[in-house]
Amino acid sequence: MAYLRSLVLVFALAVRLSQARALTQVTVASGEWPPYTSVKLEKGGLANAIATEAFASQGVSLKIQYTSWSRAIRLVQAGAIDITLPWAMTPKRQQSFSAIPMGLSVERRLFFNKAKPFHWQNRTQLLSAKIGILRNYSYGAEFTPLLKSTNSEYGKDESANLKKLYRQRIDVFPCDVIVCSYFLSLLPFNIAREIGQDTTTFQSEPMFVLIGKEHPQHKEIIEVYRQGLATIRANGRLKELMSSFGVQ
Structure with a gap:
């Protein structure tokens, strides 16, 4: 009986870990910096539009939460939100965050x-x-x-x-x-x-997506975004998005 209970516990843990690894949605904290980010602009601004389509190309949706920039970075550092964008990288931020190139400068x-x-x-x-x-x-x-x-x-x-x-x-x-x-x-x-x-x-100066180094899906989110950005760059969608916001 003890063996059976142990087997059930191991199976339940494996299921929970599998579910945790299944990345279907990413949350992003964003401030106001039009035309790159804004609640008032179509697709949330250029930076949010790029991130949305990069993740979507990999089957992952992006949920945007607008707040102040100072609160955005605190939420990500605390793990309450997955990512924040777009940011320049500084030595201080390197201590707590990993930087994913956005594809914008x-x-x-x-x-x-x-x-x-x-x-x-x-x-x-x-x-x-x-x-x-x-x-x-x-x-x-x-x-x-x-x-x-x-x-x-x-x-x-x-x-x-x-x-x-x-x-x-x-x-x-x-x-x-x-x-x-x-x-x-x-x-x-x-x-x-x-x-x-x-x-x-x-x-x-290049802009980055920031994610906390202690995020449990740190590596997966980074890899999914990188693959997604490469996908929309290769199929021409990145260029289309930039042109729609007047960026060459």
Whole structure:
């Protein structure tokens, strides 16, 4: 009888483990950063659309939960949500998270008021400019310390800094081309027409999906996303999604 009970327990444990490994849905915590992520945009924005279709190509659905960015990363670190995206990778985040390449990169250029053009030459020229930056925003290991040590002024979001450029309260605003182009499209024409951008991309930084290193399905989720991204890249769907959001 004892042998039979042990056999039943072993079988039940095997069933539970098998069910735990069966990946059918992944949850993602996402903040507002249009056009990459937004509850107001079709498919949740470009980054969420890419993740949704990458997982779907492998038979896995994606459930999006919108929250603040600070809460999103805490939820994933605690294991309450599976993943969060899109993020730049930093040494601090590497301690707790694994990073899965998203298939997207932030392409930063300098935005300025056309009455006072500002063109990228080197990092030191930024020391003499009043720079608009965003709080709790990573500009990469090379530029974050520099920008925060210059004559900088924080704005609450991209739209606020673009308006500061218009009023000439700041000289320059380093911003992702796609993001600032989106926000410019929402501003009144008389403001948007006065804002220019440099033709030089001074920084290209890849974006990642983050997953906690202690997640029980850590390896499986990473592999499924990688395979899914490769699938939609090969069949042309990734290019179609990017084009639909104005990204070449």
